[in-house]
Every structure is written in structure tokens, then in C-alpha cells.
Amino acid sequence: MSTEAITKEYLELHEGIIKLQKEWTESLKEEECIESNQQLNNEVPLIPQLSFSGNLEPYKSHIFQLTNYLKTVQPELTTSIEKLEADWAEDLHKKWFQEAVVVNEFYFVEFAKEHSLPEWLPFFIAENALRPYLRMAAKAFQPQLEKSKAKSCCPACGEPPRLAVVGKKGKKEMVCPRCHYSWNEKKVSCAHCGTDQHEQFIILKPENQEMEQIHACQSCKGYIKVIDIRKTFKKQEPEILDLKSIYLDYIAQEEGFGLSEEKAH
Known part of the structure; x- marks a missing residue:
């Protein structure tokens, strides 16, 4: 990373x-x-x-x-x-x-x-x-x-969604760097507007980075960072994963995508 x-x-x-x-x-x-x-x-x-x-x-x-x-x-x-x-x-x-x-x-x-x-x-x-x-x-x-129906945010604290991990079972799981709550998310769906239309979904893969991707939505221009942690040797806190992957934010924003809120905390 x-x-x-x-x-x-x-x-x-x-x-x-x-x-x-x-x-x-x-x-x-x-x-x-x-x-x-x-x-x-x-x-x-x-x-x-x-x-x-x-x-x-x-x-x-x-x-x-x-x-x-x-x-x-x-x-x-x-x-x-x-x-x-x-x-x-x-x-x-x-x-x-x-x-x-x-x-x-x-x-x-x-x-x-x-x-x-x-x-x-x-x-x-x-x-x-x-x-x-x-x-x-x-x-x-x-x-x-687990019964929450809150949309476009962390169901626990309300933080805008921006980080997901892919674990041992290969599932994409949203994780909140703020409160550490995690919840399942479809592999092909937008965590911001909810669309699951494949034609609206873009995967950006930075060069020479097999474990990191950007999942972006052409419909709402939202994006999240996706980190594959299956090959990592040391478990890292969500806020450290978020911090270390900040270069993905720059890439996404250069491509015209942005978080659903003006600022994420």
C-alpha cells in the first residue's frame, strides 16, 4: 500500500x-x-x-x-x-x-x-x-x-461512506473509520446513491496496486476506496487504511468523482 x-x-x-x-x-x-x-x-x-x-x-x-x-x-x-x-x-x-x-x-x-x-x-x-x-x-x-435502513451513510454514526475492505471470504464490506462499524455491501453498487446498474459503475485500478481499487458511480459521482486485505500480514485499523490510501482520493477526484459530503472526517 x-x-x-x-x-x-x-x-x-x-x-x-x-x-x-x-x-x-x-x-x-x-x-x-x-x-x-x-x-x-x-x-x-x-x-x-x-x-x-x-x-x-x-x-x-x-x-x-x-x-x-x-x-x-x-x-x-x-x-x-x-x-x-x-x-x-x-x-x-x-x-x-x-x-x-x-x-x-x-x-x-x-x-x-x-x-x-x-x-x-x-x-x-x-x-x-x-x-x-x-x-x-x-x-x-x-x-x-443490523436492522438499520439508514442510507448513504454509516448506519451507526452517520459518517459518509468512503472505505470498504475485501476479506477472506471475498465479500465487500463497508467499514467506518470513525466508529468502526461495518456492514455488507453488494460488490457492484453505489454506497452513496444505491444504484446497482452495471453501466453506471466504474472500477479504477491504480497502476501497480493489485490490492486497492476505487469504485465510482457515474450517476451521483460518488466513490469509495476498496482495499483487499486478504494478503496483508498485519491487521490495520480502518482509520489507518483510510489514511494510507489517501492517494486514491486524489486519483478519484482527478477523474471527477467526489465524496457525497463536501468533507469527510
Whole structure:
């Protein structure tokens, strides 16, 4: 798999964040975070409907562990992060949690402007601190998710579809880099608009890359990246597969295709 589109340092930054997220995920307890007996609509993504009304102190802890890590690996961010920490309000983590779940980037951009921070920084911190909660919820509510009828997005968290893997059985399985939920997808179908008309379906195969393809739709101009993991020796997290295959995004966009949302997170 080619990683020329990203630097070694950027990859190592995210690998460090993933290590922290694994530790956080293991320590979370569903019964302390999510209100039970909720009425859920299976026509829309599940997680934004959940009531995370329990103890959100771990989320606050995630935020500050992450800021400490960023100061260590990217010292140039220290001044901005220390300003964020100095301006931190007592219950701000509750607001950040709420807005990150629904991916309210406008809120975080405005927060950055108000506090004179890099525009991308608040959402980056809020989102990466949140992901263990998303993964816990996706795992806990898997039976309900299997009945989901949500279209053109991850049934669990609502993330636009962009990554699929082909496993040992040769089946194409969509996987969400954000919450790690996975679901089956027809080999010849568009994850964005749902069309399964063969004449609308294009497979782009990068030169000298047998394990990676782009499945694109002429109808809606959406695409996904498809990684064949049957010959890989080491299992990699979905977000690392997504990151390492970013050059496929460039290829798809050069060919006139784009994700169903203006931005994917």
C-alpha cells in the first residue's frame, strides 16, 4: 500500500492517537454512559439519537490527555493548546461532546475564532476524544444496527461512506473509520446513491496496486476506496487504511468523482 501522499510524521501522529483511543475504549462502560430503553428510529443513523446522559468525565479526561500528547509530538501547537486549556470552562466538555457527535463543524470553527485558535484544532481534539464513545456504542447496539435502513451513510454514526475492505471470504464490506462499524455491501453498487446498474459503475485500478481499487458511480459521482486485505500480514485499523490510501482520493477526484459530503472526517 502506498503511503507517499502522507508523511511519516503525520502517520506516526495518528498511530499515537489510535493507541490512546484503544486505551480509552477499553476503560469505558456502556451502562455508565448511555441511557437505556430509548426509542430509536432505524431510518436514520443510530448514535446521534442516543442519550449520553451519564458520566462524561472520561471524555474530559480524553481531551486533556490528547492535548498533552499533541504538545509532546507537535511542540509548535503548545501555545495554542495552553491557551485552550487556560480558557477551558467547567462544563465545556459536555457541549463539545454534544456538538462532536452530530459533527457540528460550524460550532467548532466559531469556537476557534472566538478563542484565537487554529481553525481545525478544536474539532480535531473533540472528534478524536469522542471516537471511543462512538465505537463503544456501535458495538453495544449492533443488533439494532443490523436492522438499520439508514442510507448513504454509516448506519451507526452517520459518517459518509468512503472505505470498504475485501476479506477472506471475498465479500465487500463497508467499514467506518470513525466508529468502526461495518456492514455488507453488494460488490457492484453505489454506497452513496444505491444504484446497482452495471453501466453506471466504474472500477479504477491504480497502476501497480493489485490490492486497492476505487469504485465510482457515474450517476451521483460518488466513490469509495476498496482495499483487499486478504494478503496483508498485519491487521490495520480502518482509520489507518483510510489514511494510507489517501492517494486514491486524489486519483478519484482527478477523474471527477467526489465524496457525497463536501468533507469527510
